[in-house]
Amino acid sequence: MAQTKPAVLHLTLALLLVLASALMVARVQPVLAGGTPASGTVTDQLLTQQGSGVLTQYGDYVGSSGGLNTYYSYFIEVPSGLSQLVVDIFDADVGSNGFNNDQANERDRAIGAYNTCARYTLYRPNGTPVSDVAVGPSSGCFLSRPYGNCPACDNTWQTLYTVTDPPPPNGHWELRVDMSSSVTSGDDVNAFGIRAHDGAPGSGGTELNVYAASFHIVGINDNGRSRSYTAHPYVTSGCSGDVNDFDWDASGGNPYGSLTLTSPGTAFSHSNPTMSANDSWQNTSFTDWTSDSSAHDYGIWTGSINIEDYGSGNYGVVYVGNFAASAPPPTSQPQANTFRVYFPTDAGGAPIKPYVRQYLTRISGPNPPQVSQTTRFSVLVEVLNPSGSLGAISFSSPSNLVTANVPGDQVVYADNASATGTIVGQPVVGGSGNITWDPGTVAAGATATLSYEVDVTPALPGARVPVTGTPLSNGTIAQYLDETGNASQARATYTFGPLCELAITEGVATAITLTAFSARSAPLVATLPASSSRLTTVMLVALVGALTGALLVWRCAQNGEDSTVRT
Secondary structure, three states, rough: OOOOHHHHHHHHHHHHHHHHHHHHHHHOOOOOOOOOOOOOOOOOOEEEEEEEOOOHHHOOOOOOOOOOOOOOOEEEEOOOOOOOEEEEEEOOOOOOOHHHHHOOOOOOOOOOOOOOEEEEEEOOOOOOOOEEEOOOOOOOOOOOOOOOOOOOOOOEEEEEEEEEOOOOEEEEEEEEEEEEOOEEEOOOEEEEEEEEOOOOOOOOOOOEEEEEEEEEEEEOOOOOEEEEHHHHEOOOOEEEEEEEOOOOOOEEEOOOEEEEEEEEOOOOEEEEEOOOOOOEEEEEEEEOOOOOEEEEEEOOOOEEEEEEOOOEEEEEEEEEEEOOOOOOOOOOOOOOOOOEOOOOOOOOOOOOOOEEEEEEEEEEEEOOOOOOOOOEEEEEEEEOOOOOOOOOOOOOOOOOOOEEEOOOOOOEEEEEEEEEOOHHHEOOOOOEEEEEEOOOOOOOOEEEEEEEEEEOOOOOOOOOOEEOOOOOOEEEEEEEOOOOOOOOOHHHHEEOOOOOEEEEOOOOOEEEEEEEOOHHHHHHHHEEEEOOOOOHHHHHHHHHHHOOOOOEEEEEEEOOOOEEEEO
């Protein structure tokens, strides 16, 4: 035994350093997202939408008459009680101040002479328009209403809409930016930014979450430069997803940019091996951010997108599909089975959104599980609404519930369910079916939990046995009224999931799952080998808790033990 102590201590200290560092970083809470930051320099993350007359090979598949020929759709999350809603557009004009000024400073770009209109329309949560604003030159516009060049809109924030009386209805407000053939025949690049707030756009005001329903358009002008964007896909379901990029003009071994997705806990990262070729869509899948014992790394991810000038400028479209998404090209706006893409905060941080996760823990019976022998497991489902989010989320019967499935056959219900709120329904002991759970109202900074037990009896050697439903069949879902609280708007009732299934494999020992969270920090999860000792785990929990002040919970099920220790 004396020879094993240094190895145990080494494992403990190494994990301690990793976990303590991650927890300290996670304790810094970002503010709500406010849109696309912009100050008029080459570093701006400006959207680069193009007129319908452009060929798809110039990079805008969504706006081009040869592609979807439609508008871009952005949504603003407005909570109850907001005194006023202000929507600003940065550089709303299309080339008002001349060719050289705009193009050289990475804003608008004329393909020939400026001939393109842009129409900005804001819609209330009930779908009625507030008003619209159109800007552009005298040629190339197909609008009967007045429009103009708006030189005052160039390279600055302009308030397009202020909604004050009556106070703005809570819910998801849609901003459409339309340069399709119904608005213009032009082919120019309109570089612009979006932000939404309560009238005070700086640090003293309330920023509002802004997201693209599906498509994110990026680009760089013909200046021998590159531009880097940060975007935040809201990954809320499945065991896999895909990222789709269009027209990066990759050729000759040069990708002319890059794309990386990173999960909230930073444990998982996907980088495209290359980027799309000229006038082509590329579909790249990503998976393995979950494990059989822990489906937890959902929520706001970070996307780092870079695009480089290849000699004539460069523009491209990105969207992120879920496990059920079809391969590109897209066919609608918004595209079915895509994840929302949230914009960064004014300060460049990530927005705060609710998320759901689930874990599997062994309680008793053989470890590893054996053919024809029963091992009992506990399933834990957590609904988290982090501190600093827009507001509470609400569950209610009969439909806004959490639903977790016991598959049956080799996996049957073993009772002992407990929950925050109310368990609405559950299978009979020894049976299968759904557990339905009403967590009630989950306030900002709160976590609601459901735990229940199942008995697993593997039938075949080496077989993998799902213990919960799969994304394609009865996966765990949470349907709730989101932070905006608008029960009459379909978009405000969100379905999170189905989550990736939890599973066991016959003959493979169950790992130990260590979870860490506090009111001040984002949740953190680490998995230790099944052979890790109780002493190792207790030492780790105690040391991390002492150094970070975080509340930690560890669950270890091995050798017939199931323990929960809080520091």
